[in-house]
Amino acid sequence: MDDEQRYRAVHSRDARFDGVFYTAVLTTGVYCRPSCPAITPLRRNVRFYRSAAAAQESGFRACKRCHPDTVPGSPEWNLRADVVGRAVRLIRDGAVDRGGVGSVAAALGYSERQLNRLLTGETGASTLALARTERAHTARILVETTDMPMADAAFAAGFSSVRQFNETMRAVYDRSPSRMREAAAGRATATGSGTITLRLPYRSSIDLEGTLAFLGDRAVPGVEEYTDGIYRRALRLPHGTGTVELSPGTGRAGGHVACRLRLTDPRDLAGAVRRCRDLLDLDADPEAVADVLGADPILGPALRAHPGVRSPGQVDPAEPAFRAVLGQQVSVRAARTLAGRLVERFGHPLETPDGGLTHTFPTPEDLAAASPDDLPLTRARSRALVGLAEAIASGRIDLGPGCDRDEAERRLVELRGIGPWTARYTRMRGLGDPDVFLETDLGVRQALERSGETATPAAARARARDWSPWRSYATHLLWASSTGMEERRSREERRGR
Structure with a gap:
């Protein structure tokens, strides 16, 4: 799109472009989503940005009416297989908060300077600026939907100090965290016991019932369950574990999935939300x-x-790969049974079971250390599963959000017992292609x-x-x-x- 096409989309308040680009208004100093209900500004007063981070870096703050930081993510970054697309997926997954800009650059085989140049050219913002935007949105969720102390919310969102937290929130949202919490009083929906309830927006239309049923048909006992249109599962996250409940949103707002998270460590909020969005393909x-x-x-x-229709993804890219091996030449029901036995034997018990959710799915390290004779599978399939686990655990195969999809598929089919169907199914569901x-x-x-x-x-x-x-x-x-x-x-x- 060129800027004239973008302005026409803004003039018609076309919600399809929410998250695809952002509109900044020179006279007010705010940036909005294209569908913002406010009066359309004059063309000469409008600037367009590819990312919210770019608008913030240019000195604009988020509109308090349309909340542009809460829109679905641009589908471009999942479609793109180049370095920029891979980098954005890593940043959204929280890689900068966990290991710094250097870890993202190293994962992609670039220097920090090269990576920043590429990202700035494509998104209008540096690696740190993109991560800062993700961090601010996470903090906003914790401030507005929980009663967590502000200092705890700051560190959980990834800020290094309370001062940095306060300055960022004022710069991005034009109000202090305490004022944001006061404004949200009466509509906060999460309190206590590590539980956070929030809305996951998507672009209409969506076959949410079909997507949840697809996951429910393949639900692994102990890890997942599906009842009355509600899907629940256990999560293994960088700082701990958690559970999530996903269901159709209700109320006049519509256009969202109701997401209820229970986390052992609130620092995992951003990663858990990103995994849920990938699972339901909400940025499509x-x-x-x-x-x-x-x-x-x-x-x-x-x-x-x-x-x-959506193409459901994953909450852990290695899990669909293992389940694809289990599903070779058997029915969905049989694969589900085999996966349940694997979880019972090698899964990690949750500290606090939540209904039928009792375990997380086995890690690559768990399965790599197993003997093929101990697996509830045929000899050939047991060897294939252990070989796959060893390749992932050792780093020979990268299935992370920043991986090269072509390279991952090529390395998968090189493994004994891994055929084209298994590799491509993993690419579709595990890597979100x-x-x-x-x-x-x-x-x-x-x-x-x-x-x-x-x-x-x-x-x-x-x-x-x-x-x-x-x-x-x-x-x-x-x-x-x-x-x-x-x-x-x-x-x-x-x-x-």
Whole structure:
């Protein structure tokens, strides 16, 4: 988009571009989301920025009416596979707070100076400025939704001092933390016992029911549970553990997922929120997906049945890789049972179990130290699982948010017992790649055959070229259409009997 197109989007208050760019107004000194309900400023008084951090670095503060820091993240950074996209994903995951700018630069193979130059050129802000924005938003959540002492909130959000915390909050939000808490009185929703309740925004539309059901169908006993449309799971985080409950948001505001977190260490808040957003693919752009897939004769009907389809991700990139090995050539239910046995044997018990959530999923180190004979699997699959765990634990394979997806897939298929389907499924769900097509998957092939298409891997791969760069969503639509056909057939058979 050029600036004139951006201004037209602002004039029409188009919410699709919230988080994609930000509007700064010279006369007021504030920056807004494109859909801000305030009077549209004159074109000559408007500046546009690619990130909230860039607007803040230019001296603008967040609008108190539209809260631009709470918009869904730009889908561009998940789509991009270059260094800037990988760096932004690392920063959003809290890598700067945990290890400094140097750790991000080292993970990407660049110097700090090179990294800052690249990020400033693409986002308008440096590594530290981007991290500062994430830190300020985390602090805002703790200030407005908990009764945590201000000093504790400051350090939990990643600030090195209370003074830095106060100065940043005043610069970004034009008010002190104490005033922010006073303004939020009466609408705060989280108190006590390490519990934080917040809203996760998304771009409409969204097939949230289908996404939660997809996760629920694959819920591993002890780690996950799904009841009455509510999905819950245990989390392993950098500073401790936690649990999360995700459900459709209610109330007049709409447009959000209700998220209830219980954390053993509040420093993990930003990381937990990022993992939940990745899990539900909340930063996706459903309009862009529909533009490519909606007119297709195969996918169009499925998309109309599931508007706003998402490609669910993960809360730990290694977990989908292990579960993909368990799911090789078995049903979803069988894979779920095998994963439950693995958790029972090698998972880490939660200090405080929460209902059916009792363990976190085994770590790569846990499984790398296991003997293949101790795993509840066939000999060949046990060796594949242990070999995969050893490669991840040793660092030979990087599945983190800043990894090179092509390199990760190449190294995965080099391992014994890891085929293309396992590697690409890991890339789609574990690494959040929006453009993965599983042409050898049984459900995909069955859906293509029912649509009258040739379902050989080569033919399916060729057919899917038209669906790029959203082939992961195409895969989920084919799975959904196949499931829908089976459900309709089952209902017809029951009526016949």
